[in-house]
Amino acid sequence: MKPRHKRFAFIGLGLLVLGVATVLILNAFQSNLVFFFTPTQVASGEVPQGRSFRIGGMVEDGSLVRENDGLTVRFIVTDTAKSVPVTYKGILPDLFKEGKGAVAQGKLNADGTFVASEVLAKHDENYMPPEAAEALAKAKASGAQQSKSLVVPQGRQGREGSL
Amino acid sequence: MSVNWSKYSAPQTFYPLAGRLIPWFACVAVVLMGIGLYMGFFIAPTDFQQGEAYRIIFVHVPAAWMSMFLYVVMAVWAGVGMGLNARLSFMMAQAIAPTGAMFTFLALLTGAMWGKPTWGAWWVWDARLTSELILLFQYAGVMLLRTSIDDVRRADRASAVFALVGVVNVPIIYFSVQWWNTLHQGASVSMATGSKMASTMLMAMLLMTVAFWLYSIAVILARVRCVMVERESSPVWDEKPTAVQETVEAR
Numbered sequence: 001m002k003p004r005h006k007r008f009a010f011i012g013l014g015l016l017v018l019g020v021a022t023v024l025i026l027n028a029f030q031s032n033l034v035f036f037f038t039p040t041q042v043a044s045g046e047v048p049q050g051r052s053f054r055i056g057g058m059v060e061d062g063s064l065v066r067e068n069d070g071l072t073v074r075f076i077v078t079d080t081a082k083s084v085p086v087t088y089k090g091i092l093p094d095l096f097k098e099g100k101g102a103v104a105q106g107k108l109n110a111d112g113t114f115v116a117s118e119v120l121a122k123h124d125e126n127y128m129p130p131e132a133a134e135a136l137a138k139a140k141a142s143g144a145q146q147s148k149s150l151v152v153p154q155g156r157q158g159r160e161g162s163l
Numbered sequence: 164m165s166v167n168w169s170k171y172s173a174p175q176t177f178y179p180l181a182g183r184l185i186p187w188f189a190c191v192a193v194v195l196m197g198i199g200l201y202m203g204f205f206i207a208p209t210d211f212q213q214g215e216a217y218r219i220i221f222v223h224v225p226a227a228w229m230s231m232f233l234y235v236v237m238a239v240w241a242g243v244g245m246g247l248n249a250r251l252s253f254m255m256a257q258a259i260a261p262t263g264a265m266f267t268f269l270a271l272l273t274g275a276m277w278g279k280p281t282w283g284a285w286w287v288w289d290a291r292l293t294s295e296l297i298l299l300f301q302y303a304g305v306m307l308l309r310t311s312i313d314d315v316r317r318a319d320r321a322s323a324v325f326a327l328v329g330v331v332n333v334p335i336i337y338f339s340v341q342w343w344n345t346l347h348q349g350a351s352v353s354m355a356t357g358s359k360m361a362s363t364m365l366m367a368m369l370l371m372t373v374a375f376w377l378y379s380i381a382v383i384l385a386r387v388r389c390v391m392v393e394r395e396s397s398p399v400w401d402e403k404p405t406a407v408q409e410t411v412e413a414r
Contacts, residue, residue, distance in 0.1 A: 004247055007246045008242075014327070015327065015331075018331055026335070026342075030343075033342075034343045035346050036344055093280075093281070093282060094281075095213065096283075100212075118283075119283065121281065121283060122282070122348070123212070123213070123281050124348055124349075125350060125351040126359045126360075127359065127361060131208075134211075
């Protein structure tokens with residue numbers, strides 16, 4: 001074994017040890033590395049008690065209700081298995097929509113409602129022109145539920161309801 | 164048809180070769196970047212949800228890819244330098260760091276600009292964003308460590324070890340969106356599942372990626388020439404390749 005082979009073996013071995021160590025560390029911190037908890041985790045009590053955390057999932061179709069003050073909104077976040085009701089007072093991001101992902105930060109109150117102080121829209125990895133999205137939605141479910149979204153960007157009213 | 168590639172591992176032969184290659188890479192990079200940006204901004208269709216704001220991905224995604232790719236390349240050069248004791252490898256590692264840092268910064272900046280209209284926040288501490296920020300700190304660390312040590316050989320080895328250790332972060336960045344739930348969406352383009360984008364969008368993005376790649380090669384070759392001149396301590400204003408050759412032979 002030439003010296004340079006030894007050096008390369010040493011580097012390789014070092015990287016291997018480092019990789020294994022990293023995997024172990026990341027596994028140990030698994031629960032600290034998630035950005036949000038799912039409604040299922042909320043239901044099973046895996047969420048931190050008494051302090052602020054984030055909850056994420058899909059905004060249930062037809063669950064978005066706006067209070068009379070025009071600022072407070074109520075909606076249900078679901079992961080299709082469990083769901084959590086959320087109230088939020090503030091301005092929702094443009095891409096916040098029923099049937100789309102959202103992440104809310106806040107606290108769980110006594111009656112199981114999540115009181116959010118911040119709501120973020122979670123975007124998915126699909127990028128396509130509106131026509132393609134429309135065709136896709138039509139093909140997917142001809143009897144799709146008409147969802148009324150509160151957020152209707154200008155010039156796109158005609159395409160609403162084809163989520 | 165056998166080219167003696169190893170002769171280019173010597174700075175005095177690599178220096179003129181790099182000089183000849185730079186204009187080609189630079190020209191093609193500019194042309195492709197022009198076509199890519201034109202396609203991205205004028206030909207690619209508007210996105211069905213995000214409207215026009217999504218067009219930042221034509222810079223963001225290629226920049227993020229390059230930031231990770233360049234780190235791996237830098238670490239490979241650092242490893243080769245450690246294994247073979249090759250000066251040119253260390254010089255390449257040194258030359259790559261600033262460009263990699265630039266792309267990391269660009270990815271973070273364009274990401275923030277996209278995040279505000281899309282998510283509703285400039286910045287969140289999710290696994291993808293945080294690990295990419297750490298990558299920027301790693302690039303900064305590699306560069307700072309080098310400048311903090313006067314002896315070139317020791318600086319080379321120290322920053323090479325730093326670069327090699329930091330390479331564990333690259334898979335963490337890439338897979339963070341799969342391993343943990345993050346606000347950042349999953350990959351739109353991957354080897355396993357193909358593309359989840361319209362084809363014109365994908366085309367423009369790939370063109371930009373190739374353009375950034377060629378740009379990186381051109382800039383890194385230009386910088387490595389500077390590093391060579393600097394290290395061989397010939398006068399900075401002397402651009403003749405022979406100057407390097409003479410200094411090397413004089414030793």
